[in-house]
Amino acid sequence: MTRINVTVDGVSNADDVEPRMLLVHYLREVVGKVGTVVGCDTSNCGACTVHLDGRSVKSCNVLAVQADGHEVTTIEGLATNGELHPMQTAFHENHALQCGYCTPGMIMQAVDLLRENPDPTEEEIRVGLEGNLCRCTGYHNIVKAVAAAAGSMSSERSNA
Ligand code: FES
Ligand code: FES
Numbered sequence: 001m002t003r004i005n006v007t008v009d010g011v012s013n014a015d016d017v018e019p020r021m022l023l024v025h026y027l028r029e030v031v032g033k034v035g036t037v038v039g040c041d042t043s044n045c046g047a048c049t050v051h052l053d054g055r056s057v058k059s060c061n062v063l064a065v066q067a068d069g070h071e072v073t074t075i076e077g078l079a080t081n082g083e084l085h086p087m088q089t090a091f092h093e094n095h096a097l098q099c100g101y102c103t104p105g106m107i108m109q110a111v112d113l114l115r116e117n118p119d120p121t122e123e124e125i126r127v128g129l130e131g132n133l134c135r136c137t138g139y140h141n142i143v144k145a146v147a148a149a150a151g152s153m154s155s156e157r158s159n160a
Contacts, residue, residue: 001018002017002019002065004017004065006026006031006064006071006072007071007072008027008072008073008074008077009077013030013031020063022041022061023050023052023059023062023063023066023072024038024050027050027059027074033076035074035075036048036059036075036076037101037104038060039101039133040060042060043058045105046102046109046132046133047102047105047133048060048105049104049108050074051073051108052067052072053070054112055112056109056112058131073108074104074108075103075105075107078108078111085107086152087107087145087149089149090145091106091145094141094144095141096141096142096145097136098136102132102135105132106129106134106142109128109129109131110149113125113129113146114146114150116128118154118157119150119154120150122143122147125146126143129142
């Protein structure tokens with residue numbers, strides 16, 4: 001077993017883990033962050049996407065020991081002071097989910113997409129989300145939601 005220290009959603013955790021344990025299993029089974037889900041375990045679907053030091057990663061593609069000394073944000077840490085993140089609000093308002101299984105990963109990926117490109121075109125949104133699969137929505141409302149979040153985040157910035 002290896003001792004790791006990982007800050008998850010602002011809380012620091014010190015745990016002994018098997019060196020082969022995947023980050024997604026650490027988050028779900030050890031830290032209890034079950035909002036992050038496993039869709040494939042083979043880095044294809046993006047359902048397990050979280051932020052590692054602010055950048056999106058597929059947490060089934062990272063070992064827990066690789067997160068030692070780093071900060072992880074999951075979908076459960078995105079809201080602040082009980083206020084949904086603008087991306088969560090936009091998914092809600094634009095009906096960007098059906099079964100919701102892809103949603104945690106989709107939202108985490110979309111937040112990182114806007115961090116890199118705050119004003120993306122529809123095409124850039126589609127390309128930015130191509131590592132995240134959704135079996136229900138046909139993607140149209142997801143793209144609409146990300147564009148809406150980009151708009152609301154940009155007006156928040158100009159009002160700040
Ligand atoms: S569970 Fe990680 S990409 Fe599918
Ligand atoms: S809403 Fe069901 S997989 Fe995306």
